[in-house]
Amino acid sequence: MRxxxxxxxxxxxxxxxxxxxxxxxxxxxxxxxDNAELFTSSEESALQSxxxxxxxxxxxxxxxxxxxxxxxxxxxxxxSTFYENNGLGLGSDKSGVMFVLDFYNGQAYVxxxxxxxxxxxxxxxxxxxxxxxxxxxxxxxxxxMTSLISDAAKYVQLGIPDDIExxxxxxxxxxxxxxxxxxxxxxxxSFVIAAVIGAIVCFISKSKYQLxxxxxxxxxxxxxxxxxxxxxxxxxxxxxxxxRAPSAPPPTRGGGRGPGARPSGGGGVRSTTFRTPSGGSFxxxxxRL
Numbered sequence: 001m002r003x004x005x006x007x008x009x010x011x012x013x014x015x016x017x018x019x020x021x022x023x024x025x026x027x028x029x030x031x032x033x034d035n036a037e038l039f040t041s042s043e044e045s046a047l048q049s050x051x052x053x054x055x056x057x058x059x060x061x062x063x064x065x066x067x068x069x070x071x072x073x074x075x076x077x078x079x080s081t082f083y084e085n086n087g088l089g090l091g092s093d094k095s096g097v098m099f100v101l102d103f104y105n106g107q108a109y110v111x112x113x114x115x116x117x118x119x120x121x122x123x124x125x126x127x128x129x130x131x132x133x134x135x136x137x138x139x140x141x142x143x144x145m146t147s148l149i150s151d152a153a154k155y156v157q158l159g160i161p162d163d164i165e166x167x168x169x170x171x172x173x174x175x176x177x178x179x180x181x182x183x184x185x186x187x188x189x190s191f192v193i194a195a196v197i198g199a200i201v202c203f204i205s206k207s208k209y210q211l212x213x214x215x216x217x218x219x220x221x222x223x224x225x226x227x228x229x230x231x232x233x234x235x236x237x238x239x240x241x242x243x244r245a246p247s248a249p250p251p252t253r254g255g256g257r258g259p260g261a262r263p264s265g266g267g268g269v270r271s272t273t274f275r276t277p278s279g280g281s282f283x284x285x286x287x288r289l
Contacts, residue, residue, distance in 0.1 A: 031055075033082075036066035036103055043142045050149050058156040060116055061089050061096025064145055068103045075102040075286060079111045080276045089113050094280075099148045101141060101289070108132070109286030110148065112271075117283035118160045118177065120152060121271045122167075125285055128152065136289070161269040166283075169272050 031051045032044050039047065051062045063083075070078035079100045083089065089096040095114030102109060110128060112120050120128070128151040135143040164177040273283045 031061070031063040031088075033063065033065045033086075036068045036101065038066050038101065038141045047142070047145055047149075050146060054149055054153045055090075058153055059090065059095075060114070060156065061094075062149060062152070063088055063096065063098040064100075065098055066101040066103075066141070070102060070104045075100060075105045075107040075109045076111075076274065076284065077276075078102065079109055079284070080274075080280065080282045083111060083113060083282070084276065084278060084280055091115075097152050099145055099152075100286070101144075103289070106289050107286045108136075108144075108289050110152075110284050112283040113281070115160075116152075116156075117166070117271050117273060117281075118164055119156050120283070121161060121164065121269045122285065123269065124151075124155050128155075129287055133287075164269050164271060166273045167270050168274065170274055 030048060032039070032047050034044055047064060051064070054062045065079065065082060067078070073081070079098060079102075083094075083096075083098055088094070088098065091114060093114035095116055097113070097116045097120060098111040100107075100109040100111060108129065110120065110125050112125075128148055131151055132144040132147045135141075135147065166175045166177065167173075168175070271283050272285055273281060275281055
């Protein structure tokens with residue numbers, strides 16, 4: 001029995017170490033793509049360190065892209081194509097966020113993929129850009145990036161807001177977020193944790209209660225006690241209260257929206273999304289630099 005317990009603990013710890021090593025390997029890959037050459041070598045190293053820390057703490061990918069030429073594409077199109085072509089994103093849904101400074105189109109952009117579409121909603125993204133643009137007047141692009149990294153990691157820790165709806169900015173379609181299922185990675189993590197805890201509890205219990213061929217009889221006649229109590233309930237009084245329901249208000253007419261207004265869904269938190277020509281799903285938005 002003890003050998004089996006040790007074997008289970010060893011396998012569980014080995015699986016946990018493999019998961020940690022894979023995460024560290026992914027985090028150590030360069031994620032600062034400074035094609036516009038905005039950062040010094042020391043700033044780039046510091047940003048990479050912050051990205052690594054964010055990847056480890058959140059379990060999603062973080063990247064920075066600067067460019068002064070997008071081959072004629074929009075910031076949205078160039079960023080999503082770059083994300084796909086460079087293998088960014090973690091997990092089967094390629095979860096991650098990329099902060100983009102596009103000087104060709106003159107735009108700062110936050111691109112999200114996978115779970116980050118849920119974490120960084122439109123309102124949260126605008127708050128992130130508000131904080132980052134505090135440093136825009138001094139052309140302090142390094143501080144802009146550190147602000148975006150910090151805020152994105154903070155929102156992952158805060159969790160996914162309730163009542164998210166996805167707004168497709170190309171079709172205008174609104175789709176409510178569906179409850180997420182039990183993913184394979186979540187199953188593996190749950191299994192490893194349960195195996196480690198179960199093995200430890202089993203080992204401790206076995207160590208404490210080793211009887212070694214002895215039989216233990218509990219004398220329930222001597223150590224037990226039971227007392228029956230006779231109780232009855234009597235109804236003393238009974239009251240009824242009625243309230244007249246108010247009449248329903250008459251239906252309103254009209255209800256149109258002004259020109260250019262986005263269609264309204266169920267009033268939930270919104271994340272704007274779009275699809276790439278290859279079929280990838282992304283979220284994001286930006287503002288003029």
